[in-house]
Amino acid sequence: MHTQEETYTLLDSEHVKGSNRYTFKFSPHWRQCQGKTLTIGVRSVKQILSKRHVWIDGLVLHGEGGEVMDVSPDVSIAGDWTELNDKLRRHRLESYDIFNASNPQTGFTAGDYSIGYDITRSSLNIVANEKSVGKRYLVFERDDEGGGIDISDDLLVMWGFEMDRKTELIDDLFNATHSGAVPQIEDVIRKYDGKLEMVYDEDGDITRISFMGIWDRSPLCIHASFVDLSSHQWLGTCNEQFVPPKEYYVCYEDQKFWIELFSLDGRPVELPDHRDQIIIEAMMNSYL
Secondary structure: OEEEEEEEEHHHOEEOOOOOEEEEEOOHHHHOOOOOEEEEEEEEEEEEOOOEEEEEEOEEEEOHHHOEEEOOOEEEEOOOHHHHHHHHHHHHHHHHHHHHHHOOOOOOOOOOEEEEEEOOOOEEEEEEOOOOOOOOEEEEOOOOOOOOOEEOHHHHHHHOOOHHHHHHHHHHHHHHHHHOOHHHHHHHHHHOOOOEEEEEOOOOOEEEEEEEOOOOOOOOEEEEOOOOOOHHHEEEEOOOEEEEEEEEEOOOOOOEEEEEEEOOOOOEOOOOOOOOEEEEEEEEEEEO
8 A cells, every 4th residue: 555645725726606615636646546446534624713803993882862982893813703702792891991981970881782693693793782771772983084984804704795895885884873764774784685684773773783694613514525425425524533534435537526614503604715724634545
């Protein structure tokens, strides 16, 4: 038996946007062996998450009597949604402490709004707390020059949003939170077709904003074309070490193989960009 180690990364793959399939070329030297039985032994499939900066600028909470408090989230994460929620909670409490120190007579409390990632809906939710004493609602505010509202590229990428529509989205968020008109708010919600949800009260003031369909960055399940006996061509879950390596015969003439990515609950997952990596550690075996 002859064995050569090989590493396949998403940077090496062919990928069609909108698909969860990534296609790789087999090692050409190994694949061109004549008169030998070929197998691929998979030692592990590693998932490496890039650091992401999640922030939204220009978001304020309005209270009764015209009082406002900046509630713009701003955190960095290297892990999954559990780390995101922990950091969002700490940032919210720290931001309130700073605001309260400068405004000791404020009518706001630390519980007047919440922000967090909802794993069951894959959504980032910003909520003016319904349990607050007095009316609370959310508004995007511009500065004197007409700017001041922004959303981090990392958040947009994880949301699966087209970057060239960023300015359009910011204008729509500003207009919706200032309109006070239910038809205009509903027009914005329909425009983003399940990607953006807003809840409003009887006055047309926004009490909840949800960015829907954000990838939770949890370990992925891998299906592979060379797995021909397992149900759904199931290879395994990322960040497992396969001991001994999972070995599969390569007895067809194709020079390529594919993997497909799925969430733990079976939903297809397309990674937002090549900053988050999948690395396949393999042993390419040939037998006389």
